[in-house]
Amino acid sequence: MASGVNIFCFTACYFAAWMLELAGLTARYGWHRLVMLAFAGAGSAAQLWYLIDRARQTPAAPLATTFDWCLLAAWILAIVYLGLVFYSPGTSIGLFLLPLILLLIGAAQFASQVPLAARQASQFWGVVHGVTLLLGTVTVCLGFLSGSMYLIQSHRLRKAIPPLVSFRLPSLEWLDWVNSRALRWSALTMGAGLLSGVILTHMQHQTDPDYRLWTDPVVLSLAAMLVWLITAEIFRLVYPAARQGRKVAYLTLAAFVFLVFMLFSITVLDTVHGSKSHENEAALPRMGVSV
Amino acid sequence: MKLRMVGCHHRHASVAVRERLAFNNNQAEAALVSWREAYPDTEAVLLSTCNRVELYAAAEGQHLPPCSKSLAEHLAYFHQVPIDELQPTLVTLDDDEVVHHLFRVAASLDSMVVGEPQILAQVKKSYELARGIGSTGPLTHQFFQAALRTARRVAGETPLHRHRVSIPSIAIADFASRIFERFDDKMVLVVGAGEMAEESLRYLVDAGARNLQIANRNLRRAQVLAEKWHGTPVAWDHLYERLVEADVVISTTGADQPIVTLEAYRKYVAPRRHQRPLFILDLAVPRDFEPTIGNYLETYLYSIDDLANTCNQNRQARQTALPAAEKIVSQETLNFLAEARYRTTVPVVAELQDGFRRTKQDELDRLFRKVPNLEDRDRQEIEQFADRLIAKFLHPPLESLRDISRQGSPRQLVESLRRLFQLKE
Numbered sequence: 001m002a003s004g005v006n007i008f009c010f011t012a013c014y015f016a017a018w019m020l021e022l023a024g025l026t027a028r029y030g031w032h033r034l035v036m037l038a039f040a041g042a043g044s045a046a047q048l049w050y051l052i053d054r055a056r057q058t059p060a061a062p063l064a065t066t067f068d069w070c071l072l073a074a075w076i077l078a079i080v081y082l083g084l085v086f087y088s089p090g091t092s093i094g095l096f097l098l099p100l101i102l103l104l105i106g107a108a109q110f111a112s113q114v115p116l117a118a119r120q121a122s123q124f125w126g127v128v129h130g131v132t133l134l135l136g137t138v139t140v141c142l143g144f145l146s147g148s149m150y151l152i153q154s155h156r157l158r159k160a161i162p163p164l165v166s167f168r169l170p171s172l173e174w175l176d177w178v179n180s181r182a183l184r185w186s187a188l189t190m191g192a193g194l195l196s197g198v199i200l201t202h203m204q205h206q207t208d209p210d211y212r213l214w215t216d217p218v219v220l221s222l223a224a225m226l227v228w229l230i231t232a233e234i235f236r237l238v239y240p241a242a243r244q245g246r247k248v249a250y251l252t253l254a255a256f257v258f259l260v261f262m263l264f265s266i267t268v269l270d271t272v273h274g275s276k277s278h279e280n281e282a283a284l285p286r287m288g289v290s291v
Numbered sequence: 292m293k294l295r296m297v298g299c300h301h302r303h304a305s306v307a308v309r310e311r312l313a314f315n316n317n318q319a320e321a322a323l324v325s326w327r328e329a330y331p332d333t334e335a336v337l338l339s340t341c342n343r344v345e346l347y348a349a350a351e352g353q354h355l356p357p358c359s360k361s362l363a364e365h366l367a368y369f370h371q372v373p374i375d376e377l378q379p380t381l382v383t384l385d386d387d388e389v390v391h392h393l394f395r396v397a398a399s400l401d402s403m404v405v406g407e408p409q410i411l412a413q414v415k416k417s418y419e420l421a422r423g424i425g426s427t428g429p430l431t432h433q434f435f436q437a438a439l440r441t442a443r444r445v446a447g448e449t450p451l452h453r454h455r456v457s458i459p460s461i462a463i464a465d466f467a468s469r470i471f472e473r474f475d476d477k478m479v480l481v482v483g484a485g486e487m488a489e490e491s492l493r494y495l496v497d498a499g500a501r502n503l504q505i506a507n508r509n510l511r512r513a514q515v516l517a518e519k520w521h522g523t524p525v526a527w528d529h530l531y532e533r534l535v536e537a538d539v540v541i542s543t544t545g546a547d548q549p550i551v552t553l554e555a556y557r558k559y560v561a562p563r564r565h566q567r568p569l570f571i572l573d574l575a576v577p578r579d580f581e582p583t584i585g586n587y588l589e590t591y592l593y594s595i596d597d598l599a600n601t602c603n604q605n606r607q608a609r610q611t612a613l614p615a616a617e618k619i620v621s622q623e624t625l626n627f628l629a630e631a632r633y634r635t636t637v638p639v640v641a642e643l644q645d646g647f648r649r650t651k652q653d654e655l656d657r658l659f660r661k662v663p664n665l666e667d668r669d670r671q672e673i674e675q676f677a678d679r680l681i682a683k684f685l686h687p688p689l690e691s692l693r694d695i696s697r698q699g700s701p702r703q704l705v706e707s708l709r710r711l712f713q714l715k716e
Contacts, residue, residue, distance in 0.1 A: 153469060156469075157466060157469055157470060157591050158585075158591065160466070160593060160597040160598065160600070160601070162461075162465055162600075162601040162604065162605075163465050163469060165453070169469070170472075171468065171469055171470060171471055171472040172469065172470045172471075172568060173470065173471050173472040173473075173568070174472045177472075240565035244566070244567065244568070244589075245566055245567075245568060245588065245589045246566075246588060246589065247566070
């Protein structure tokens with residue numbers, strides 16, 4: 001990159017912050033939190049710089065490619081992490097959130113850098129599609145995160161395990177609040193993402209009789225996740241015992257499994273959303289407008 | 292510096308004696324007012340808690356604090372207790388011992404439950420009360436401020452206060468607060484009206500609980516406790532209904548059988564709660580809630596045994612923190628005493644400095660008269676030279692005074708300085 005900031009810079013920062021979180025399980029010093037924050041802050045600043053630089057080079061970025069899309073989702077989670085460190089200092093949220101950020105950056109490495117613009121037909125629907133799926137991914141990740149922490153905290157409380165200075169989690173009430181909202185917003189944003197994607201595809205392939213939307217693994221995994229999310233939300237609304245607590249945690253954990261499959265489809269499988277194998281198509285003439 | 296303390300505390304006096312000598316706020320005020328009238332040249336602070344009643348007296352300059360008998364009589368007279376009955380349980384401390392004692396008390400090293408945090412506030416409140424009445428002065432001000440500073444150092448630099456050791460405090464701070472983010476919107480149901488119920492209520496109210504419901508077989512006792520804590524008394528017949536609505540339950544009855552069986556919970560409570568989180572602290576022995584109730588989803592049931600392990604771990608953790616805490620108290624005691632002793636040398640130091648300054652000024656005037664053509668810059672240079680010379684001459688004796696003050700009374704050295712430099716008494 002012209003700025004000198006590359007993926008290694010911010011990945012290393014997040015990794016160092018995660019290592020410090022792990023080291024904090026055995027011993028914490030006065031400077032611990034400060035250094036951890038410094039690494040995470042430096043990582044998010046470097047990543048933002050990197051994304052801005054990408055946007056300068058590729059006018060439609062940061063949603064132009066699945067590569068940028070994954071990096072942007074990781075950056076939003078990094079900002080959420082920094083916010084949570086200030087909101088709930090002393091908790092071990094980074095232990096769970098930082099690996100998710102690293103996972104998304106890792107997924108970006110397998111994702112295509114071919115602009116999706118070549119396959120899109122409408123700027124408006126393209127933006128709606130990209131943004132809603134981005135928000136959906138972030139909310140599903142947050143749901144998974146709060147669900148995991150809920151189950152661990154609940155287990156520790158059931159076993160009457162005393163709190164440790166080195167490993168503190170937020171209260172069940174707070175985790176439950178995040179969890180139930182994450183489930184609702186995941187359903188809404190993923191639904192909007194799928195709907196906008198269908199509209200986009202219809203506009204793009206209306207003249208192509210051979211195109212089959214429902215053979216795309218990304219579309220299939222997204223549709224499956226949406227069905228799951230809607231079912232889970234209806235279940236939650238109809239069945240009072242599932243409105244809070246452990247059941248919501250399980251529902252959000254399952255949603256994350258669908259998300260992992262969707263990310264796998266985007267990054268590894270040969271799909272319309274682009275994988276590494278599509279990179280040789282980068283030279284295709286640009287059609288429509290970019291996202 | 293002259294300090295004296297007379298009082299009784301949990302290690303030497305029984306509860307019965309401490310109760311007879313205890314002062315509430317109004318009584319403490321009255322006692323200090325009468326003290327001030329009786330001994331106008333002496334400063335005094337009265338510290339009265341559940342575990343101790345201690346009267347601190349201090350005098351500066353030529354005055355001496357009243358003898359220990361007078362202090363003891365002042366305490367006994369106020370409560371109309373014969374002094375002979377009290378004498379065997381009273382403790383008397385002087386000067387260095389008083390400083391070390393109060394610093395340990397404020398840091399909660401002398402408490403019945405070592406590390407309990409309330410004592411710091413109680414020491415502060417006692418001092419503020421005395422200050423409001425006007426029975427304090429510069430010595431007690433420095434003394435109590437140093438005690439509070441020591442306590443804060445112990446709290447900040449050692450893990451002594453981080454480990455709670457009473458079952459209700461562990462239950463609320465280490466377990467209930469991991470379930471609930473806040474308590475002001477939660478319903479707290481206290482079953483039973485004993486001492487443990489009251490202690491738990493105190494922690495819950497401190498944590499922010501507002502909606503307090505108290506159920507007891509004897510409704511009158513529930514009403515008394517409810518009135519005291521601004522809660523609502525609950526008739527025993529409505530226990531299950533309140534259990535359905537409650538978020539936090541503290542149970543401390545003396546029943547010889549469980550008051551909530553698994554069958555009753557399964558039938559009347561669980562289905563209507565819809566798996567809403569419920570924190571139950573069962574402090575009763577034998578237990579009030581059948582232990583299998585804790586197997587229900589989102590029901591977190593703790594008995595004394597469940598929390599005893601945490602309690603013991605915390606006690607051990609406090610024990611390991613004690614040496615560090617004692618070290619801080621010793622350091623602060625030495626620093627305070629050294630500073631206090633050094634302050635007694637201030638008049639001599641001031642006199643010594645004045646004498647040198649006067650001599651310097653006389654000599655400078657003589658020199659400037661002899662050499663009148665000096666420029667202002669040269670005069671300033673000569674004056675600065677004289678100041679530096681005096682500072683360097685005075686530095687060794689002043690440092691020696693400070694060193695001696697760290698080790699003990701500087702009286703002998705002060706005397707020597709007076710004689711050497713012919714200073715006035």
